[in-house]
Amino acid sequence: MATIRVQAEPFDVARELAALSDGRHEVGGIGCFVGTVRSTPEREVTALTLEHYSGMTERSLAAIAERAEERFGLLGCTVIHRVGRLPAGEAIVLVLAAAPHRQDALDATGFLIDWLKTSAPFWKSESTPDGQTRWVEAREADDTAARRW
Numbered sequence: 533m534a535t536i537r538v539q540a541e542p543f544d545v546a547r548e549l550a551a552l553s554d555g556r557h558e559v560g561g562i563g564c565f566v567g568t569v570r571s572t573p574e575r576e577v578t579a580l581t582l583e584h585y586s587g588m589t590e591r592s593l594a595a596i597a598e599r600a601e602e603r604f605g606l607l608g609c610t611v612i613h614r615v616g617r618l619p620a621g622e623a624i625v626l627v628l629a630a631a632p633h634r635q636d637a638l639d640a641t642g643f644l645i646d647w648l649k650t651s652a653p654f655w656k657s658e659s660t661p662d663g664q665t666r667w668v669e670a671r672e673a674d675d676t677a678a679r680r681w
Contacts, residue, residue, distance in 0.1 A: 534597035534609045538589050540616040543626050548610050552630050559607055561634035563641030565627040571620040579659040580624065580668075582615045589613075589653050596647045604640035606631050611644060613652065617659075643681050650678040 535551070537543075545566060553559050571577040593611050600609060610628040618624055627648065629640035656668035 534594060534601060534611065536590055536593045536597060536610075537612045538584060538586070538593070538615055539612065540614060542614070542623060543612045545623075545626060548612065548626060548628060552608050552610055552628050556607060556630070558632055559630045560632045561630070561637040563627075563629040563631075563637035563639075565625070565641050565645050566623050567625040567627075567645070569618050569620050569622050569624055575658075576661050577620050577658045578661055579617050579619045581617045581657045581659070581665075582613075582624070583655045584615050585653055592652050593648065596644060596651060599647070600629065600640045600644050603643065604629065604631060604636040606636070606640055609640065609644065611648065613648070613654070615654070646674070646678040646681060649674045 549562060553562060569577065569580045593613065597609050597611055600606060607630045609630065610626065612626040614624050625648070627641055627644045629637045629644060631637040631640060657665050658668055659665050
């Protein structure tokens with residue numbers, strides 16, 4: 533069963549890992565991905581603002597998680613995505629995938645983040661050091677990553 537949350541508050545990775553594996557001895561491995569708000573010299577960002585349509589976003593994330601659970605034989609997964617204004621360096625997304633075997637957990641983690649990146653209905657705008665705001669466009673590299681699955 534997947535845990536899906538869209539929230540403004542930070543998440544606690546250790547607490548989420550413990551909740552996913554809580555007493556489940558059949559879990560052989562948990563894949564983990566934590567995405568952060570990135571700023572580079574080539575693309576400086578002071579903050580990222582994420583908007584979503586409540587209800588629709590959660591349903592979309594749940595459908596992606598369900599596909600991952602079926603495809604990789606997961607024992608559970610967690611997808612937490614933050615919304616609102618997040619400064620550069622802040623954690624924005626957590627993906628955990630628990631499976632009996634390591635490779636399934638790792639593959640499912642990649643699958644989840646690739647599909648979340650391309651299919652989840654979030655609208656993102658970046659704030660720059662000069663006070664400008666720009667919408668984040670879809671990237672071909674993300675679509676290519678999702679198609680490999």
